[in-house]
Amino acid sequence: MEILDLKKIGVRGVNSILHDLSQDSRQNFEIQNPQGQHSIACGLDAPLIVEIKGHVGFYCGGMNKFAKITITGHAGVGLAENMMSGNIRVTGNASESAGATAHGGLLVIEGNASSRCGISMKGVDIVVGGSVGHMSGFMAQSGNLVICGDAGEALGDSIYETKIFVRGEVSGLGTDCIEKEMTPEHFSKLSELLESSGLKADPADFRRYGSARKLYNFDIDNADAY
Amino acid sequence: MTKLTSQTHPRKSATFDDYTLSEIRRAAATGIYDIRGGGAKRPLPGLDDLLFLGASMSRYPLEGYRENCGTDVVLGTRFAKNPLRLKIPITIAGMSFGSLSAQAKEALGRGATIAGTSTTTGDGGMTPEERGQSEMLIYQYLPSRYGMNPDDLRKADAIEVVVGQGAKPGGGGMLLGLKISERVAEMRNLPQGIDQRSACRHPDWTGPDDLEIKISELREITDWEKPIFIKIGGARPYYDTALSVKAGADVIVIDGMQGGTAATQEVFIEHVGQPTLACIRPAVKALQELGMHRKVQLIVSGGIRNGADVAKALALGADAVSIGTAALVALGDNDPELEEEYQKLGTTAGAYDDWHEGRDPAGISTQDPELSKRLDPVLAGRRLANYLKVMTLEAQTIARSCGKSHVHNLEPEDLVALTVEAAAMAQVPLSGTDWIPGKNHD
Numbered sequence: 001m002e003i004l005d006l007k008k009i010g011v012r013g014v015n016s017i018l019h020d021l022s023q024d025s026r027q028n029f030e031i032q033n034p035q036g037q038h039s040i041a042c043g044l045d046a047p048l049i050v051e052i053k054g055h056v057g058f059y060c061g062g063m064n065k066f067a068k069i070t071i072t073g074h075a076g077v078g079l080a081e082n083m084m085s086g087n088i089r090v091t092g093n094a095s096e097s098a099g100a101t102a103h104g105g106l107l108v109i110e111g112n113a114s115s116r117c118g119i120s121m122k123g124v125d126i127v128v129g130g131s132v133g134h135m136s137g138f139m140a141q142s143g144n145l146v147i148c149g150d151a152g153e154a155l156g157d158s159i160y161e162t163k164i165f166v167r168g169e170v171s172g173l174g175t176d177c178i179e180k181e182m183t184p185e186h187f188s189k190l191s192e193l194l195e196s197s198g199l200k201a202d203p204a205d206f207r208r209y210g211s212a213r214k215l216y217n218f219d220i221d222n223a224d225a226y
Numbered sequence: 227m228t229k230l231t232s233q234t235h236p237r238k239s240a241t242f243d244d245y246t247l248s249e250i251r252r253a254a255a256t257g258i259y260d261i262r263g264g265g266a267k268r269p270l271p272g273l274d275d276l277l278f279l280g281a282s283m284s285r286y287p288l289e290g291y292r293e294n295c296g297t298d299v300v301l302g303t304r305f306a307k308n309p310l311r312l313k314i315p316i317t318i319a320g321m322s323f324g325s326l327s328a329q330a331k332e333a334l335g336r337g338a339t340i341a342g343t344s345t346t347t348g349d350g351g352m353t354p355e356e357r358g359q360s361e362m363l364i365y366q367y368l369p370s371r372y373g374m375n376p377d378d379l380r381k382a383d384a385i386e387v388v389v390g391q392g393a394k395p396g397g398g399g400m401l402l403g404l405k406i407s408e409r410v411a412e413m414r415n416l417p418q419g420i421d422q423r424s425a426c427r428h429p430d431w432t433g434p435d436d437l438e439i440k441i442s443e444l445r446e447i448t449d450w451e452k453p454i455f456i457k458i459g460g461a462r463p464y465y466d467t468a469l470s471v472k473a474g475a476d477v478i479v480i481d482g483m484q485g486g487t488a489a490t491q492e493v494f495i496e497h498v499g500q501p502t503l504a505c506i507r508p509a510v511k512a513l514q515e516l517g518m519h520r521k522v523q524l525i526v527s528g529g530i531r532n533g534a535d536v537a538k539a540l541a542l543g544a545d546a547v548s549i550g551t552a553a554l555v556a557l558g559d560n561d562p563e564l565e566e567e568y569q570k571l572g573t574t575a576g577a578y579d580d581w582h583e584g585r586d587p588a589g590i591s592t593q594d595p596e597l598s599k600r601l602d603p604v605l606a607g608r609r610l611a612n613y614l615k616v617m618t619l620e621a622q623t624i625a626r627s628c629g630k631s632h633v634h635n636l637e638p639e640d641l642v643a644l645t646v647e648a649a650a651m652a653q654v655p656l657s658g659t660d661w662i663p664g665k666n667h668d
Contacts, residue, residue: 043447078430097430101371122415216420
């Protein structure tokens, strides 16, 4: 495992090393002294294994492809934003907009996530060990959002085709978001995600939420909802 | 009631004019506001309200067709390793695949490339047709992030973070299901046929402090190679320009209310934002006060139509202009040759603006395969290149007449205004006076 000391080489130095590797590189890296800096390990494009020892700032792992990134600490705003593939895990909490617009891969937040978790998500799977803040899953397009704790206000507001699973309490559902039936297919997918994330929870304890699809085409009679 | 005789003439209300009356009737009949494409149609103070003075006893002109008058511009010199080097100071504004056909996007790329300038993606991502035909392509980074991916980001020659646009500052967008073909739906990760809402706010940053961090992320992902533009609607040009500089922009695009959109509410287009003319000087002032004029380049857009507009925007302090609606017209939009078909759509050539409905007989603002096929991207691209060439020649003609060896040497002192409003907005004297409204007189 190669050690990258961010305190010595800075964010640019770390990212340059990680970007300059060939796309089939499978090297392991440990980033030390992240110091809450922003944009650490963003734009990776190879199946690297990257362990970040400490807290990170905004946009850690942004637009990740293929890489497996583990953050031992907490993460700032926009963790794994627009991730395409790969696997990002944070052992602590994540701030706002975790997994925003992400297209693919798996994002695991072992602690809590703040507001707008999974906003406009486009295919990523997100598993949160704790609770999520308000407006999570806002305009979420596809993929799965699993919340092992509670969800804040306006969950899934204006949601499209993302499936949201919640084990705890939901403070309130957003516009056009409704509770839906848990079919065997959904139990199976949820079990798979919980297993992949390494978080222990019984799928039977979860409820599923998704789109009522009433706002998919503009209708003046729905004006009160807009 | 007065009986109509040959001595009287019926008087229509200026307040309730024909258009206003028709809008009231339309609203009463349908129960929904009007949605349309394009920019503001109402009369506004504009660049036509300015005149160049030309050379005289105190200014020495350059010889037309002989003495050189440069038109090149470099965009993104502040931080980017690879700034854009354009032959002309006119770029093609962002317009999405989805709102426009693939053929139209290809034609824009072809025309811009022939002319030596850049074109820009839009909401919905980058198409191979556009990338393949655009020597310089700017990739828009929009709130919806439809189609956004790091591979296309790296293929781009510059990145434009869209905060707003002139037609609807503070507004998002809606691409109606009528235009959501299988390909468009796939690029946007949404079901086919549903109305696709484009968000009005970015999902992972709020405010200029966050934007600064977001821009640093985009620079990290692209290894600091690409110029980063920030596009803002003409709302608060002084403060928005200053904050864009603070956020780390290489280039700022300011789009006035004459700037077009694929679709939004008529009331939004006509009543939110400021005219392009009113946006230029405050933006330039902000750059000058920060010592960033010409270091952070300023692009002005919104109703730019000809070389005179180009020259006037540059004289007021812009580094380049951008065109959208005019480029579509050059491709063939609203062509009188299609009048019969426009009539069938209940409109007329020159007024067609239901771009969101996807029934454009010119094959431009549509996803209908049969209509799209009508547009020959090679021929349309050539028409756009011709138009860009003419605009450039016109701007050069004016610059030479003012004694300038480069269009960027034009300055406010070359201009006067025809109206008090234009004089106040452009901060140039009212024609025939030395009075600039708002400036102290001794």
